[in-house]
Amino acid sequence: xxxxxxxxxxxxxxxxxxxxxxxxxxxxxxxxxxxxxxxxxxxxxxxxxxxxxxxxxxxxxxxxxxxxxxxxxxxxxxxxxxxxxxxxxxxxxxxxxxxxxxxxxxxxxxxxxxxxxxxxxxxxxxxxxxxxxxxxxxxxxxxxxxxxxxxxxxxxxxxxxxxxxxxxxxxxxxxxxxxxxxxxxxxxxxxxxxxxxxxxxxxxxxxxxxxxxxxxxxxxxxxxxxxxxxxxxxxxxxxxxxxxxxxxxxxxxxxxxxxxxxxxxxxxxxxxxxxxxxxxxxxxxxxxxxxxxxxxxxxxxxxxxxxxxxxxxxxxxxxxxxxxxxxxxxxxxxxxxxxxxxxxxxxxxxxxxxxxxxxxxxxxxxxxxxxxxxxxxxxxxxxxxxxxxxxxxxxx
Amino acid sequence: xxxxxxxxxxxxxxxxxxxxxxxxxxxxxxxxxxxxxxxxxxxxxxxxxxxxxxxxxxxxxxxxxxxxxxxxxxxxxxxxxxxxxxxxxxxxxxxxxxxxxxxxxxxxxxxxxxxxxxxxxxxxxxxxxxxxxxxxxxxxxxxxxxxxxxxxxxxxxxxxxxxxxxxxxxxxxxxxxxxxxxxxxxxxxxxxxxxxxx
Amino acid sequence: xxxxxxxxxxxxxxxxxxxxxxxxxxxxxxxxxxxxxxxxxxxxxxxxxxxxxxxxxxxxxxxxxxxxxxxxxxxxxxxxxxxxxxxxxxxxxxxxxxxxxxx
Amino acid sequence: xxxxxxxxxxxxxxxxxxxxxxxxxxxxxxxxxxxxxxxxxxxxxxxxxxxxxxxxxxxxxxxxxxxxxxxxxxxxxxxxxxxxxxxxxxxxxxxxxxxxxxxxxxxxxxxxxxxxxxxxxxxxxxxxxxxxxxxxxxxxxxxxxxxxxxxxxxxxxxxxxxxxxxxxxxx
Numbered sequence: 001x002x003x004x005x006x007x008x009x010x011x012x013x014x015x016x017x018x019x020x021x022x023x024x025x026x027x028x029x030x031x032x033x034x035x036x037x038x039x040x041x042x043x044x045x046x047x048x049x050x051x052x053x054x055x056x057x058x059x060x061x062x063x064x065x066x067x068x069x070x071x072x073x074x075x076x077x078x079x080x081x082x083x084x085x086x087x088x089x090x091x092x093x094x095x096x097x098x099x100x101x102x103x104x105x106x107x108x109x110x111x112x113x114x115x116x117x118x119x120x121x122x123x124x125x126x127x128x129x130x131x132x133x134x135x136x137x138x139x140x141x142x143x144x145x146x147x148x149x150x151x152x153x154x155x156x157x158x159x160x161x162x163x164x165x166x167x168x169x170x171x172x173x174x175x176x177x178x179x180x181x182x183x184x185x186x187x188x189x190x191x192x193x194x195x196x197x198x199x200x201x202x203x204x205x206x207x208x209x210x211x212x213x214x215x216x217x218x219x220x221x222x223x224x225x226x227x228x229x230x231x232x233x234x235x236x237x238x239x240x241x242x243x244x245x246x247x248x249x250x251x252x253x254x255x256x257x258x259x260x261x262x263x264x265x266x267x268x269x270x271x272x273x274x275x276x277x278x279x280x281x282x283x284x285x286x287x288x289x290x291x292x293x294x295x296x297x298x299x300x301x302x303x304x305x306x307x308x309x310x311x312x313x314x315x316x317x318x319x320x321x322x323x324x325x326x327x328x329x330x331x332x333x334x335x336x337x338x339x340x341x342x343x344x345x346x347x348x349x350x351x352x353x354x355x356x357x358x359x360x361x362x363x364x365x366x367x368x369x370x371x372x373x374x375x376x377x378x379x380x381x382x383x384x385x386x387x388x389x390x391x392x393x394x395x396x
Numbered sequence: 397x398x399x400x401x402x403x404x405x406x407x408x409x410x411x412x413x414x415x416x417x418x419x420x421x422x423x424x425x426x427x428x429x430x431x432x433x434x435x436x437x438x439x440x441x442x443x444x445x446x447x448x449x450x451x452x453x454x455x456x457x458x459x460x461x462x463x464x465x466x467x468x469x470x471x472x473x474x475x476x477x478x479x480x481x482x483x484x485x486x487x488x489x490x491x492x493x494x495x496x497x498x499x500x501x502x503x504x505x506x507x508x509x510x511x512x513x514x515x516x517x518x519x520x521x522x523x524x525x526x527x528x529x530x531x532x533x534x535x536x537x538x539x540x541x542x543x544x545x546x547x548x549x550x551x552x553x554x555x556x557x558x559x560x561x562x563x564x565x566x567x568x569x570x571x572x573x574x575x576x577x578x579x580x581x582x583x584x585x586x587x588x589x590x591x592x593x594x
Numbered sequence: 595x596x597x598x599x600x601x602x603x604x605x606x607x608x609x610x611x612x613x614x615x616x617x618x619x620x621x622x623x624x625x626x627x628x629x630x631x632x633x634x635x636x637x638x639x640x641x642x643x644x645x646x647x648x649x650x651x652x653x654x655x656x657x658x659x660x661x662x663x664x665x666x667x668x669x670x671x672x673x674x675x676x677x678x679x680x681x682x683x684x685x686x687x688x689x690x691x692x693x694x695x696x697x
Numbered sequence: 698x699x700x701x702x703x704x705x706x707x708x709x710x711x712x713x714x715x716x717x718x719x720x721x722x723x724x725x726x727x728x729x730x731x732x733x734x735x736x737x738x739x740x741x742x743x744x745x746x747x748x749x750x751x752x753x754x755x756x757x758x759x760x761x762x763x764x765x766x767x768x769x770x771x772x773x774x775x776x777x778x779x780x781x782x783x784x785x786x787x788x789x790x791x792x793x794x795x796x797x798x799x800x801x802x803x804x805x806x807x808x809x810x811x812x813x814x815x816x817x818x819x820x821x822x823x824x825x826x827x828x829x830x831x832x833x834x835x836x837x838x839x840x841x842x843x844x845x846x847x848x849x850x851x852x853x854x855x856x857x858x859x860x861x862x863x864x865x866x867x868x
Contacts, residue, residue: 145758378398615717617789
């Protein structure tokens with residue numbers, strides 16, 4: 001009895017803390033204060049996570065390349081982000097003389113604001129959601145779509161050909177991959193019957209024989225998750241889809257002309273977008289804050305959410321350490337000729353899954369459809385030498 | 397199968413990631429200021445002036461012939477000839493550089509000065525930690541800073557230095573023999589003159 | 595003034611701004627922007643009528659607005675495609691200079 | 698009439714005015730997004746959550762981006778020398794003013810019959826979805842066909858006539 005109570009307290013510790021802090025204020029201020037407190041907590045938490053991730057990314061990438069990575073500032077180089085932060089804060093803020101100063105200033109601000117807005121609807125633990133919107137997923141995608149405009153503003157206002165090219169690439173890429181991103185999430189919405197992210201997590205927080213009902217453990221969920229992962233990598237401009245800032249041809253893409261704190265904001269925006277979109281993927285396919293086994297539910301829900309989030313970040317870093325950058329035409333062909341059709345087939349599979357009722361038949365039918373589509377499309381693509389192994393004309 | 401290569405590549409990086417924590421020999425990094433690798437024998441950075449013996453001023457091999465100054469492509473060498481002479485390693489009186497400056501902010505480490513020097517006086521150094529906070533004065537090395545002993549030369553380029561020493565020794569032997577011959581000839585001559593006179 | 599009247603006035607003003615823009619600007623893209631503004635003003639009207647109408651649970655105004663958003667997106671795509679094609683052909687997007695139908 | 702409404706209305710109108718008055722075309726497009734965002738917030742203020750988010754997703758995420766793409770593809774960001782307004786601007790302005798006069802007159806005349814503050818309608822996304830595939834399924838299908846047609850049409854219209862150009866170059 002006492003143990004359940006303790007684990008319950010641990011689970012809800014942030015909620016209890018918030019209620020305790022707010023209780024000092026007069027009653028009329030309490031609702032506003034609790035919202036402000038949550039917002040401040042989210043911003044501080046993810047900014048801190050951003051700082052930690054930068055150093056872990058550098059160290060992880062180094063290990064994948066058999067190097068050591070940053071280890072000079074503080075123990076094991078853990079204070080490296082502080083040094084980086086001081087550097088970017090003290091740097092001169094340069095605005096090109098021909099740049100459009102107002103738009104140039106607004107772009108990073110808009111990017112960071114829209115990126116942080118996405119966290120408003122993400123459930124980070126049991127009862128830990130800022131606003132439980134009925135159309136939460138739609139809100140998330142609406143905010144995600146607005147970041148494209150910030151990227152365009154940054155590229156256009158810099159009056160630099162590299163910035164503009166990078167921005168155009170980024171916007172084209174983000175629009176192209178937004179379609180599979182939305183379609184892979186639509187499958188989840190179809191099964192759950194709700195756009196509310198808390199409802200989606202609750203639907204997955206059930207156990208059969210100690211195993212969770214996460215959507216990734218279903219055929220359509222697994223295919224959807226793979227498509228979602230590909231689309232998010234492109235959406236956050238991460239390697240191997242980091243063409244918008246391909247340093248070998250575009251200097252730094254749309255933030256070429258940004259320095260100092262504004263550049264740090266872009267950097268922050270990129271990482272926070274990665275966290276938020278990983279958090280959404282966790283919520284949609286990996287059961288959000290639910291525990292992976294029924295006997296592990298005593299561990300607080302927010303620990304599960306953040307460990308899944310960091311695992312996704314590790315996969316992002318892992319992919320960055322492995323895969324080379326794609327070419328623009330490969331990127332577009334991949335989106336429109338492979339990922340999008342696969343997402344449509346996946347929608348079909350999800351619909352069949354929904355209407356075939358329980359039993360083993362739906363597993364067989366859905367898996368067959370998806371595997372056949374994957375194998376067929378993959379074979380066709382490789383035959384056309386679009387996605388197959390490369391032939392080198394001059395090397396070797 | 398589509399996507400097979402991606403999985404293979406991911407496996408390679410994952411192996412690197414985990415094994416780099418286990419086996420230290422996988423790590424290629426040298427922690428530079430604390431750990432160093434010995435410089436290669438053929439490494440060359442900027443020129444220095446070789447001197448023999450203990451005193452750098454009297455033992456300097458340079459005779460201020462100014463060939464290196466003329467040949468230097470970026471013109472980073474400044475030589476001022478002395479007015480008096482001092483004996484070189486064979487004992488022959490030679491000019492010496494009253495001033496010998498190399499501006500290493502201009503030098504491009506081409507080694508042409510070393511190639512053209514007939515006196516084996518200028519050689520390439522392996523010292524590379526030359527950064528200074530005074531970029532005008534600090535990078536203009538005078539002859540005192542440039543002078544390094546022959547022992548130091550042996551230390552950094554042992555093979556090359558031995559070859560140079562052997563050649564110089566052979567030259568010295570030849571010069572000594574010539575001098576001796578000249579001396580004996582002179583004595584013979586004087587003797588003959590004396591004999592004639594007698 | 596009732597709240598509905600306020601929304602209707604804002605919509606009317608936005609519609610007139612869009613109309614003025616569509617009628618006075620030279621650039622074809624800006625004419626399209628004006629048309630978009632007019633469509634949006636109509637959407638605002640539909641939503642306002644839905645909210646303050648007698649039967650909001652019937653969702654009529656909301657459905658109108660949603661369909662109108664979808665149609666406006668299609669309109670923008672086709673319209674901008676046409677402008678790009680015209681620019682490729684006539685090397686201008688100035689409507690005052692597009693005064694002949696011969697290609 | 699709440700304070701929030703006035704702020705949002707001012708934002709929307711200012712965005713719309715700027716979109717129609719600014720010289721630089723890209724600035725116009727950015728001002729247009731401000732107007733779109735203001736409208737989306739007005740929708741939210743009207744308790745139409747779904748329509749508001751759909752407005753942001755479609756207009757800011759797609760239409761605004763499409764507009765700036767079109768501007769950059771047509772070199773429209775360069776301000777023309779002979780003014781941004783057409784020769785017949787006075788007539789256009791007069792027509793717009795007349796339309797506004799008529800509309801506002803109509804609205805103000807009917808203030809008496811317009812309903813006052815009503816209860817907030819409780820509409821979930823689920824109900825909208827059920828209505829879309831129930832009562833409004835025919836319009837939904839028609840919109841689907843329209844969007845497909847528009848997609849294909851836009852691609853065909855904007856597609857480069859590769860074959861024709863190559864022929865021209867060969868001759």
